[in-house]
Amino acid sequence: MAGARGDGMSDLPISSDTAAFEVAAVRDAQGRLTEPCARAARAMMATHGFVILTGLLSHAEADAGLALVRAALDDPERSRCAFASQTDNRHRRRDFCALPASPEVTAFAATLARRLEDVLSAYCGREHPLLEVTTLTSYFGSSHQYIHRDPPGVISLFAALEDVSDAQGGTVFVPGTQPSGIAGRPHDPGTLALMDLASIAWNWRILRHNLAKLWAMRGSTEAPLGPGELRDRVFSTKWDEHQPNLLRFLIGKNPLFSLAMLTPPTLWRLWRHRAELRHRFRLVQTAPKKGTVILYQSDMLHAGPDNRSPAPRRLFSMSLARGPVTEKMWHSGYSPHPTLKERPMSFGDLLNHPAAQEIEPTWA
Numbered sequence: 001m002a003g004a005r006g007d008g009m010s011d012l013p014i015s016s017d018t019a020a021f022e023v024a025a026v027r028d029a030q031g032r033l034t035e036p037c038a039r040a041a042r043a044m045m046a047t048h049g050f051v052i053l054t055g056l057l058s059h060a061e062a063d064a065g066l067a068l069v070r071a072a073l074d075d076p077e078r079s080r081c082a083f084a085s086q087t088d089n090r091h092r093r094r095d096f097c098a099l100p101a102s103p104e105v106t107a108f109a110a111t112l113a114r115r116l117e118d119v120l121s122a123y124c125g126r127e128h129p130l131l132e133v134t135t136l137t138s139y140f141g142s143s144h145q146y147i148h149r150d151p152p153g154v155i156s157l158f159a160a161l162e163d164v165s166d167a168q169g170g171t172v173f174v175p176g177t178q179p180s181g182i183a184g185r186p187h188d189p190g191t192l193a194l195m196d197l198a199s200i201a202w203n204w205r206i207l208r209h210n211l212a213k214l215w216a217m218r219g220s221t222e223a224p225l226g227p228g229e230l231r232d233r234v235f236s237t238k239w240d241e242h243q244p245n246l247l248r249f250l251i252g253k254n255p256l257f258s259l260a261m262l263t264p265p266t267l268w269r270l271w272r273h274r275a276e277l278r279h280r281f282r283l284v285q286t287a288p289k290k291g292t293v294i295l296y297q298s299d300m301l302h303a304g305p306d307n308r309s310p311a312p313r314r315l316f317s318m319s320l321a322r323g324p325v326t327e328k329m330w331h332s333g334y335s336p337h338p339t340l341k342e343r344p345m346s347f348g349d350l351l352n353h354p355a356a357q358e359i360e361p362t363w364a
């Protein structure tokens with residue numbers, strides 16, 4: 001997965017060399033990662049905040065997962081996600097929706113939990129809840145998310161059900177930016193402040209990129225703007241943290257990036273630390289092959305890029321809590337399907353599921 005990144009965001013320094021964050025999945029006789037493999041994955045998670053497990057799912061299993069995602073996307077009554085990219089969802093640039101807690105979806109999630117048990121259990125107790133199971137699909141013309149942190153206290157998982165190319169918008173991570181620090185040593189306040197400063201610099205470039213892209217889409221035949229789309233994405237008063245919304249940027253209504261952040265002292269610090277910011281943090285874009293699974297600490301810096309290809313990008317995603325959660329925190333940051341809300345499941349429930357005991361699952 002090494003190589004140069006070819007896209008329209010040449011002014012954002014992103015590497016597509018993910019070799020340093022990859023672990024090839026090797027399974028034992030019970031179907032779980034072998035201990036050396038799980039140890040390597042835990043070390044990656046502790047150091048970089050994320051790990052890319054290649055070959056965790058067979059192609060047949062990825063195909064079975066893709067069938068679940070397609071079925072959800074084909075359902076006109078599907079449960080759209082409440083977090084991030086609502087405007088892109090509305091204009092069919094993305095389709096982020098919760099998957100129902102059906103026997104097939106639960107079996108798929110249980111298999112993943114079982115295989116990854118020795119990595120996940122370093123963070124999640126058996127009683128900790130499954131917060132959501134979703135599909136994250138993006139289409140040509142979606143916006144590049146701002147660099148952000150998800151709500152803390154969660155381990156999230158992305159499974160690539162098809163090959164994902166750079167142009168399709170594999171997730172961008174900033175290694176080592178989890179606030180809990182590196183290998184158990186918390187970051188000092190100065191380092192955390194530098195991360196905030198770097199995010200401002202990156203997000204300025206992302207705003208410009210998204211605006212330029214929307215401008216180019218006006219006369220495009222490939223991805224023409226829909227009725228009201230330009231207004232919704234640039235001048236709307238509606239909540240959406242990831243649009244290049246100039247109105248909300250100017251009046252300070254976007255907590256991820258707004259004019260209020262560009263104070264004279266901050267601009268001075270950006271100038272003074274410009275060399276350090278260039279070298280201290282690096283953005284890495286993933287381009288997972290079919291069957292690859294990515295685990296990450298929710299509060300590390302990351303972003304879902306725009307899809308710059310005509311091929312849809314589809315991911316399966318699930319999130320597990322690292323501790324007990326209140327219902328308010330759960331439902332404000334994550335999007336459980338109504339069937340999961342009705343019958344909540346824990347990490348332990350997934351591990352106890354009959355499908356989790358199958359080494360080669362019969363559902364695939």
Ligand SMILES: [Fe+2]
Nearest residue numbers: 148149150302
């Ligand atoms: Fe996120």
